[in-house]
Amino acid sequence: MSGDREGRGRTPEDRHEADQRGREGEAEAAMFLAQRGWRIVAERVKTKAGEIDLIAMRPGLVAFVEVKWRARAASLNDAIDERRLRRVAAAVELVWQDYATQGEDIRIDVILLAPGRKPTHIENAWMPFG
Numbered sequence: 001m002s003g004d005r006e007g008r009g010r011t012p013e014d015r016h017e018a019d020q021r022g023r024e025g026e027a028e029a030a031m032f033l034a035q036r037g038w039r040i041v042a043e044r045v046k047t048k049a050g051e052i053d054l055i056a057m058r059p060g061l062v063a064f065v066e067v068k069w070r071a072r073a074a075s076l077n078d079a080i081d082e083r084r085l086r087r088v089a090a091a092v093e094l095v096w097q098d099y100a101t102q103g104e105d106i107r108i109d110v111i112l113l114a115p116g117r118k119p120t121h122i123e124n125a126w127m128p129f130g
Contacts, residue, residue, distance in 0.1 A: 025069030026053050029111040032119045038063070041099060049090035055099055056109075062100040063109045064092045066125070073114040080110050085126040 010018070030040045038056040045052040054065040066088045068079035088108055100106045112120040 021069055022067070025113045026067045028069075028113055029065065029067040029119065030054055030056075032111065032121070033063075033065070036121075045091070045095060047091040047094045049094055050087045052088065052091050052095070057099070060104055062096070062104055062106045063123075064088065064096070064106065065109045065111055067111050067113065069113040071115065073117045076112045076114055076120070079112060080122075080125070085110075089126050 026043060030043065033054070033056050034040060038058055040054060040056050042055040043053070045055060052064050053067040054063075056063045056065055066080065066084070068076065070076050070079055085108065092106070092108060096106050107124050108126040110122040110125040112122070
């Protein structure tokens with residue numbers, strides 16, 4: 001693919017393909033979570049601070065999930081960093097009250113996906129509220 005990782009310099013076709021892969025990855029992550037007892041309550045929640053890929057619930061817990069898909073498993077090592085997690089945390093701060101009720105815990109999780117590899121679920125990847 002042409003361009004750098006952040007999408008600057010990509011063609012519209014490259015961006016469309018990346019968006020499509022992202023949607024497929026989010027669907028795979030949602031299925032992965034549902035198979036483990038999570039209920040997906042929202043997808044692609046847009047805020048002025050950024051987008052939250054998935055919001056999932058279990059009794060007493062709401063997880064705001066960042067999904068990263070890469071064509072090669074080796075690229076997953078660089079898929080998530082503090083800057084990206086801060087952006088997700090900023091988005092979560094704007095909407096968490098819409099999804100969590102008093103007494104429920106909230107957290108930010110990450111799911112890493114690559115072809116031929118089991119999804120990696122990183123719980124509590126970032127905890128902006130405590």
